[in-house]
Amino acid sequence: MIKYWRIPKENSELSNILSQECQISEFAASILVNRGHTTFQAAQQFLVSDELTSPYDIKDMQKAVERIRDAIDNYEKIAIYGDYDCDGVTSTAMLYTYLSSIGADVIYYIPERDGEGYGLNKKAIELLANQDVTLIITVDNGISAIDEANFAASLNIDMVITDHHQPQDILPKAIAVVNPHRKDCKSSFKELCGAGVVFKLIAALEDGDYQTALEYFSDIVAIGTIGDIVPLVEENRALVKYGLQMLTLTENIGIRALMEVAGVNPETVTAQNIAFGLVPRINAAGRMGSASLAVKLLLCEDPQEAKEIATQLDQFNKQRQNDEQQILCDIEQMIQKDPDVLKKRVLMFYGPNWSHGIIGIVCSRILERFGKPVLLMTSEEGKLKGSARSLGEFHLFKALSANAEYLLQYGGHKLAAGFSLDIKDYADFQAGMEAYAKTQHDIMPQYTYNIDKVLTPNDITVENIQSLNALEPFGATNEQPLFLISNAKIESISPLSGDKHQRFGLKMNGISHTALLFGVSSDKLNYKVGDSVDLLVNVDINEYNQKVSVTLKIKDLRPTNFPQDKFFAAKAYYEKISKQEQVPVKILAIAKPSRDDIALLYKVLKSNNGYRQDVDTLYVSLMKYQINYCKMRIILDILNEMNLIYLSPLLDSIEMIQVNGKVDLNQSSLLQRLNS
Numbered sequence: 001m002i003k004y005w006r007i008p009k010e011n012s013e014l015s016n017i018l019s020q021e022c023q024i025s026e027f028a029a030s031i032l033v034n035r036g037h038t039t040f041q042a043a044q045q046f047l048v049s050d051e052l053t054s055p056y057d058i059k060d061m062q063k064a065v066e067r068i069r070d071a072i073d074n075y076e077k078i079a080i081y082g083d084y085d086c087d088g089v090t091s092t093a094m095l096y097t098y099l100s101s102i103g104a105d106v107i108y109y110i111p112e113r114d115g116e117g118y119g120l121n122k123k124a125i126e127l128l129a130n131q132d133v134t135l136i137i138t139v140d141n142g143i144s145a146i147d148e149a150n151f152a153a154s155l156n157i158d159m160v161i162t163d164h165h166q167p168q169d170i171l172p173k174a175i176a177v178v179n180p181h182r183k184d185c186k187s188s189f190k191e192l193c194g195a196g197v198v199f200k201l202i203a204a205l206e207d208g209d210y211q212t213a214l215e216y217f218s219d220i221v222a223i224g225t226i227g228d229i230v231p232l233v234e235e236n237r238a239l240v241k242y243g244l245q246m247l248t249l250t251e252n253i254g255i256r257a258l259m260e261v262a263g264v265n266p267e268t269v270t271a272q273n274i275a276f277g278l279v280p281r282i283n284a285a286g287r288m289g290s291a292s293l294a295v296k297l298l299l300c301e302d303p304q305e306a307k308e309i310a311t312q313l314d315q316f317n318k319q320r321q322n323d324e325q326q327i328l329c330d331i332e333q334m335i336q337k338d339p340d341v342l343k344k345r346v347l348m349f350y351g352p353n354w355s356h357g358i359i360g361i362v363c364s365r366i367l368e369r370f371g372k373p374v375l376l377m378t379s380e381e382g383k384l385k386g387s388a389r390s391l392g393e394f395h396l397f398k399a400l401s402a403n404a405e406y407l408l409q410y411g412g413h414k415l416a417a418g419f420s421l422d423i424k425d426y427a428d429f430q431a432g433m434e435a436y437a438k439t440q441h442d443i444m445p446q447y448t449y450n451i452d453k454v455l456t457p458n459d460i461t462v463e464n465i466q467s468l469n470a471l472e473p474f475g476a477t478n479e480q481p482l483f484l485i486s487n488a489k490i491e492s493i494s495p496l497s498g499d500k501h502q503r504f505g506l507k508m509n510g511i512s513h514t515a516l517l518f519g520v521s522s523d524k525l526n527y528k529v530g531d532s533v534d535l536l537v538n539v540d541i542n543e544y545n546q547k548v549s550v551t552l553k554i555k556d557l558r559p560t561n562f563p564q565d566k567f568f569a570a571k572a573y574y575e576k577i578s579k580q581e582q583v584p585v586k587i588l589a590i591a592k593p594s595r596d597d598i599a600l601l602y603k604v605l606k607s608n609n610g611y612r613q614d615v616d617t618l619y620v621s622l623m624k625y626q627i628n629y630c631k632m633r634i635i636l637d638i639l640n641e642m643n644l645i646y647l648s649p650l651l652d653s654i655e656m657i658q659v660n661g662k663v664d665l666n667q668s669s670l671l672q673r674l675n676s
Helices: 012-020 026-034 040-046 062-074 084-100 122-129 146-154 193-204 211-227 234-247 253-262 271-288 291-297 303-337 339-343 356-370 396-402 424-440 462-471 564-578 585-591 595-607 615-625 629-641 670-675
Strands: 004-006 076-083 104-111 133-139 158-162 176-180 349-351 374-380 385-388 409-412 414-422 447-451 453-455 483-496 503-510 511-517 532-544 547-559 645-647 654-656
Touching: 004 532, 012 026, 012 040, 012 645, 026 040, 026 193, 026 453, 062 076, 062 133, 062 158, 062 176, 062 193, 076 084, 076 595, 084 104, 084 133, 084 193, 084 211, 084 253, 084 291, 084 447, 104 122, 122 146, 133 193, 146 158, 146 483, 176 414, 193 211, 193 234, 211 253, 211 271, 234 483, 253 271, 253 291, 253 303, 253 396, 271 291, 271 303, 291 303, 303 349, 339 349, 349 424, 356 374, 356 385, 385 396, 385 424, 396 409, 396 414, 396 424, 414 424, 414 511, 462 483, 462 547, 483 511, 547 615, 564 585, 564 629, 585 629, 595 615, 595 629, 595 654, 615 629, 629 645, 629 670
Parallel strands: 004 447, 076 104, 076 133, 133 158, 158 176, 349 374, 453 483, 511 547
Antiparallel strands: 374 385, 385 414, 409 414, 483 503, 483 532, 503 511, 532 547, 645 654
16 A cells, blocks of 8 residues: 655754754754754753653652551552553562562452453452452552442452553542542653553652662563553653663563563664564463463563563464464455445454454554554454554544444544444444544545655765664654655665565665665565665664664655655545545546546556556556556456456455456446446
8 A cells, every 4th residue: 555655844954953952963953853843942851851750749649658658567468450461561560579579468460351351350359358458559550440449448458549541530439549640640741651650659669769660670661661652752761761771781580581582682672672572472471371471471580480481472472473364364354255345434344253452453454554544343242342543633532432322331542442332233333433434534544654854865874873862762752763765776676585575776866775675575566676766764773793884674665756645636536436425527537537548557457467466556557657546446446347357355466357259348337427
């Protein structure tokens, strides 16, 4: 699928000023400017993020500390009630380790994702009561547990809730509710994850001194912060910076074992290494086995046991990847049975055996592939439980709120949400979501790459790329910079790793560079030597045999001077025509193909024995014939309707069909509709 590129307007004068004021390279300063940090104060606030505000700034922190200290002094049994994702696992491990170290009688409990679901439940509370627990401390959950907190109180169990999710109007009955998102909380930074809140609780238990917390837990809180994809700004940025430094020398045996199985070098660990190496394996414990196993790893003191657990988590992660692929295959089969589903504004699918712990990941894969909001559900006992992902300005939480009459429960925000409903309401819910999307967006938002800077060949130096270290760590809301390289001529293409990847030799204004394209085989590559292309790249430093060089990693590419605005306008009109929605007569006149147009495209396809790539990219091959995208797709639909070609419902291939005799195109119902 061709994606929209949002190109920034460069302001070299302002970049130069910020470079001098902030004492960073002009190259790095230009990234800050293009990301909206256009004043010295804003840029400096972003760059200098090593200060942590007092933990007591968070509402009820003092109450939490006093109740926990009383429990320790009175030899009460304390239970830490965690969550099964990376944030919950790291939160549990930190607090358990700390409380154990100061003499508390403490246990931990993490609910099973499939059997119990997210958050507190009454059976678990009753189980803890039977173990003589008198204080439950929730981590990364509890803010919505109104009934459960009342039930705990009825069993003479006090609660200290630590959470970071949005609270409802009514707070649970608890000794303390520590959540920076409380409306009456005066803390200046609200974007902590659950592990960040627990980290501050530990500091508060140390009388507000962060030294112990940083010395013993900055590595774990960094993993939790990155894993929960909270914005890496201000205090989160500080926690991750401290944590990355500690991870190079971490004494946590479990973390070191996990790094080893994930192939992460402690000496060069980055936020990206953690996000793609450690976090998925920790999450896999809760998705495929038991999250308690991941906690056990972080608490482990035996290197051999740690290695065994890390290996098991690695196997869980591979199983998770296999299950993801199976769900994707199931969805592909559904699309093949009902190709019209891809014409909808919002894509919705459900399956009976899909793991709820995995469908959120698959949502993101489908979103990127088809460029539309996605809702995936797993069915069980007449109920559907789902995850959703969105893009652009399509607001998932508002869309779900508009269809709340069909839902049993829902929550989330603009780009991600969770929900459940009775399966009997699925059709009405789907219709309601589609109607909401049409009302809010006559033309749906596009999947967009936000470019940080246009690179010239002279910009691609080791010194410039190394200067970007001032902007690290990269993560949510502070992604690794994405650069545009324009008008590069392809001099060579070499397959790598059995043709799984490609190495490009490029020449730009007489300067040669090498770029890597991952996950694309030769037969899926729509470019050849001699083509002039524009590329979106991430840029890294590579050190090999004591030689330091720049590595370009291609994120996307397309022909130089690609008519982006015309392409996406034509694509939007094609979708409206395919849904039989009203479009201007002028547009219909442009989109309606002539017999010559149809013959030309058929001839091109026949000469190439079909097409074996994403249909969007076929437009690239047809640009020289002046056929717009809308017309191209209409022709393909006509040819498919008349059994001249087989257009894959997944829009990833076109096969030629053997034809005997002449075909009367006037019999096409689509062409008849356009003519009328």
